[in-house]
Amino acid sequence: MTTGLVGERNWASNVVYGSERIVAPRSIEELADAVRSASRVKALGSRHCFNTIADTDGVHIVARELPADVTVDSERRVVRVAAGLRYGDVAPRLDREGWALANLASLPHISLAGAVATGTHGSGDAVASLAASVAAVELVTADGETLRFARGDADFEGVVVSLGALGIVTAVELDIVPSFDIAQTVYERLPLDAVLDDLDAVTGLGYSVSMFHTWRDPAVVDQLWVKRRADAAGTAPHDVLGAARATVKRHPLPDVSAESCTDQLGEPGPWFARLPHFKLEFTPSNGEELQSEYLVPRGNAVAAISALRELAPRVAPLLQVCELRTVAQDDLWLSPAYQTDVVGLHFTWKPDQPGVEALLPTIEAALAPLGARPHWGKLFSLDGAEQRMPRLYPRWNDFAALRERLDPRGVFRNDFLARLGL
Template identity: 65%
Template sequence: MTTAVGTNWAGNLAYSATEIARPTSVEELADVLRGASRVRALGTRHSFNRIADTHSTLVSVSALPSVADIFADQRLVRVSAGTRYGDLAAELQAGGWALPNLASLPHISVAGAVATGTHGSGDRVPSLAASVARVEFVTPDGDLHSLKRGDADFEGAVVSLGALGVMVAIDLDIVPSFEIAQTVFEGLPWDGVLADLDAVTALGYSTSMFTTWRDADVVDQLWMKARVDAGGTVPDEVLGARPAPQDRHPLPGVSAVNCTPQQGSAGPWLDRLPHFRMGFQPSNGEELQSEYLVPRRFAVEALGTLRSLAGRISPLLQVCEVRTVASDGLWLSSSYETDAVGLHFTWLPDQPGVEAFLPDLEAALAPFDARPHWGKLFVRRDVGRLYPRWSDFAALRERFDPRGVLRNDWMAELGL
């Protein structure tokens, strides 16, 4: 145990816990859970709200034995829950395998990303959680549970918000390794994009659009990631926008040295799907983040609404990313039963200003059934109405944690 609890990655919140437990075995973890009044699991601290907070004990699974076992015949890899995606990706690539998707930052842990529904981008690429084939977790009574795809409770137990137990191992789908060529286009007209959004997002295996909203008529950058072995090609221009003459960072004026290679050069999936390289240390305390996932059918209207708010967004914003996510069947996934478009905001580190604006932003997006990312800043508390299986998940939480050991103030505010 240690009392050096500290802050989250961004430094915008200090954890309320009195201690952190770092068990080195599943048996030690079970003992911690049995003896605690309140517990929350702590990953790589990349959440911006109090989803991982508690007034008692935080548990880190980073000291559990590291596992990365590849089962080639089943196209699965079994990993320890605290494994970072970048580390796992290197192991898979060495064996000729890949994950179908990665988030923009490879430094996040598998369990933390899965539990919060974190995703990358791609019209046909679902969230990271959709690759989960089995979860293994310890419940507050100290019992080890395993649920696999096809089991009755599985689809409720993947994006779990840490409410059912502490993850110790996860099986993920894998595919043969593949190559991606990444190209950044600059200065797309918003009118052209919104006239045929589907055509723009379908240009690559993964696409992201970045804008500062300082000019509501122009998309600053389009990051297109084309899968080379699937016949993906790089166009000479997109709606009149040409490729950038050199590598770019999503933030204007910032060096691209920490970004993954661009300029249309092909490279392994793990070196192109994320926006940022694994080998650099992400900055601390320089940003806040919010994200809202809207059903694809509302995307053009929602983006039009953001354009109308550009004058209020831009003074608080570093950059906004627009990306797509394919649907899945996981109960609390933000793309549950709908293809979605993510509206991601990287804010300046001005929490009072951002939190004062969020109610207006969320009210403007409410007609489009915008689901907030579980690990980002949001103020809406009636989010349960956006999830058809919300009451089923609440019952599942009660069944696995009847004493409420894993419950915290954040969950209580949401009605869980």
Template identity: 80%
Template sequence: MTTARPDLTRNWASNVVYGPSRIVAPRSVDELAEVVRSADRVKALGSRHCFNTIADTDGVHVFLGDLPAEVSIDAERGVVRAAAGLRYGDIAPALHREGWALANLASLPHISLAGAVATGTHGSGDAVASLAAAVAGVELMTADGELRTFRRGDADFDGVVVSLGALGIVTALELDLVPTFEVAQTVYERLPLDAVLEDLDAITGLGYSVSMFHTWRDPGTVDQLWVKRRADQAGALPDEILGAPKAPGKRHPLPGVSAESCTEQLGAPGEWYARLPHFKLEFTPSNGEELQSEFLVPRRNAIAAIAAMRDLAGQVAPLLQVCELRTVASDDLWLSPAYETDVLGIHFTWQPDQPGVERLLPVIERALEPLDARPHWGKLFTLDGAAERMPRLYRRWDDFAALRRRLDPRGVFGNDFLSRLGL
């Protein structure tokens, strides 16, 4: 077992300084079990892309990146078993070489499997569910240092997948596979927002995955529309959508920023893993320092939610780098933000001004609360009053709390973040 690197003392955005008593990087499941059994408190570290303290601890931090990098395809079952600390970008090319794909990827391929799943992270698409919905099995180390496997159909499976790191340390995941496919990406510029809202379904249905980017500097205009289409999808995209032309060159979501780090556009088809993310694996993600928040509202409330954001444009724009709107299909996972409902995600990439963002978040949350908005678990949102809000937003919240007491009776995987959620 090794002591982890100093760069693991902060999250990726450097807005959170972790407070563990020590950091370890086990090289085997047996070493991990030794740590868990002897610890009063322990939390896992993946790629550290969470912007809040969900992964923090005053106990032992366990870095999963040194565990064996297992990737094993079961073609008969149509699943891949992969080590939890691997990144999506690490496994995708291997799957493609064997003729397989994952149904979806997030904007960044740099995030770890376990961390993305535990927080309900997603890509986009009217008919495509979150990354967690692709999970067919979870191998979980519980507080006694024993490994337990939960598979789809097991009594507690739907509670175990989006776990917030509260149930144990995930050591491996089984993910559903689909036959490999190609995607072409096309960007349109400056769509009139009113026209978009007149038939939002038509816009989000243009491709397999669709994103709209706003700076909210011009509240009546969608700055960019990114349409990712499967190469086998019938028909061709028009030269204009609602009067908005195709971008004549490659674009970054942020105005005036080089698109070198972005995946290929201009309608050129390519492998699924090289188009579904917005950014390439070989580049450090983002345009420098940033903070992120996201709220997911039921699809039935999508138009009202976008209108609410337009009303707040004057307050949002000064702190904003860009806002992304995209859809996610429903799932059955108890703590998924898409639990039992298709959703619209309203994602904010903020300037690195945490005090300013923290002052603005309650304003946004008050506007979205009547629309049943659920926060992304790994991003910034207001924890004050969360213990009262969450049972209203998640029908199986009390069942999850009971599951947590059964799997972690010592509270080994607890922290202040979970306590403020009422867990």
């Protein structure tokens, strides 16, 4: 087991971690020993969280020296994967064996464990979050014991989206489907009123659909990205609500080179090379940014987008781009899509944390009556969270009891969880 330096930062460099040391176990046994011997522990993955959910004043554990296992079970249609691996590492290996994951996030750079634990998602009216594809979870608890929770087991739905509060996840089993190709087409400057008149028609244009707004012009959707399965009936429309296809490759951010983006212009390619917005070999998105996201029930989507449009004069000066995506419901206790289809309003902010944090309560006040749930790994206001979360998540108290049962000595607690009431 190797030991690293303290003072590590997250991907955006807006969080300096407070751990006393960082350890990289070479086996599950070494990991269990590290957990048993520490008073506070957190896993540190790809560091793509923008708040302190992964912080600790104790020991950070990284998975870089654990075995990078990927095992396909074709009969059960699952793949067992070391949880510290990134989606971009796993996907090509799956594809070579003729299999795929049903969904990927916009960034292939994120780790499986971190993405699942925070309820991270891709996009699609019929496509659920990354966590929804989990068939089993293996984790090391505070006493060093390895537990496995499989779909159908008691507490499984509480363990998957865990916020890192239950243990160190070492492996996950994910549902797999036969490999497929995707073609991606971008449309520019759609009239927002027309989009809102029939939002379902727009989000239903492809397997995965994203809308990008800068909110500099509240009357338009700057870009619409439609990702269609190559085996789907019909072809991508020539225009959408009068908006023409882009004739050159586009980046979601204005005036930024599209070199880092996955291929567009209707050219089919493997699922793992089209479902993400960005290529693994490039810095994802803009590199210097902050992020927030709120997920609202699908039935409130038009009201939420309209409320955000009213705030455009205050949002636009701090914003790089806002992405709207749909996510299908699941039954995971702390998933933002728990028992309801949702629309995600995702904000990529300029790196002005004081300005962003001052604006977030205004956005949250506008979206709160619509049932908005924050993305666990992004920036959101923790003021009053202890009272808000039980209202937003019907199984919140069940999760709190599960956390107490699996971690009675509070090894995996931190200030972030305390602010949530955990």
